[in-house]
Amino acid sequence: MQIAVLNPDKAGLLSTVLETLLYGFSLLLFMATLYILLRGRPWSQVNRPMLAVACLLFILSTIHLGVDIDRLNKGLIVYRDIYPGGPIAWFGNPSQPSFVFKNAVYSFQTALGDGVVIYRCYKVWQSVWAIVFPCILWLGVAVTAAGSVYSCTLPSTDPTSIYAQQLGRWIKAFYSTTLACNLTATALLAIRLWMINNSVRKTRMGRGLTIPVLLIVMDAGMLYSMTLIAALVCFALESNGQYVVLDMVTPTISIAFYMVIVRVGVAQHDSSNGNTANTTLPRVPFSRSEHHGSSNQLKPMHVQIQVEEYTQDSGETGRRTPEKGENSRGHAV
Incomplete structure (x- = not known):
């Protein structure tokens, strides 16, 4: 039974404002x-x-x-008085070409965002088996x-409802799979970062070498996941509030992607300026190392997350010397 808290036209107006x-x-x-x-x-x-991903998401x-x-x-002005059923029927019809098109855009953006999380998971684990x-x-x-x-393009017994049986099942399955995909990839990424932190903490001084990066990744993952959960719950209850949440998911996908790069970039900048003492900050290279020289040289390994440690000793802040396997700029090779 549909919970008529919002009419589709009011939900469309509110969702666009929030979006x-x-x-x-x-x-x-x-x-x-x-x-x-x-x-x-x-x-x-x-x-x-x-x-390219950042530009495409934008x-x-x-x-x-x-x-x-x-x-x-179109719904509130152009076809207000000539569309059968008025604005409510216009915004509630999932077979409208404009609705089908924006749903396709949202679906592609969702697949792209989930793919980025899986890519980051692979870069941290460095194993295909981890992302199977x-x-x-x-x-x-x-x-x-x-x-x-x-x-959305198929004939339906109720063309004015997005909750029709066949379409509703596809949408519920879509929400469920993208939520499971995001949670799984984020959890694997967090587990690996936690393992790296525990391993390095046993041999290095300092606090939680990868904890800041872990928190950033978890924040982004939870932001997106909570939005998806809200959309899934609204759709399961057949509430028109799902229109509002659905339009909010699209910019949220971009925000979750951007915030990881921005927050890690800011932390890296603070770290390079020596603004922290007795603490550790993440260092994530955003440039790609080029391989030059003969074939017997070590090729650069594209590691998504590296760590740079600052410790305080006798009132002075010093930078550790590069360990074996790193160059002088702190990038893994």
């Missing part, structure tokens, strides 16, 4: 991300995959917001996303 606010925040984080990825580096050393968020603004114009289960879930995300978009 615009989140989009503005994501825009600021996007500019900060570009600054961190590009500052002081030649193009050959820029992490171009992460730069483009998708912009397209999604543009479609929602256009839907407001998350990859299976990611395939499930892709299949259910395609199924939900396709179901």
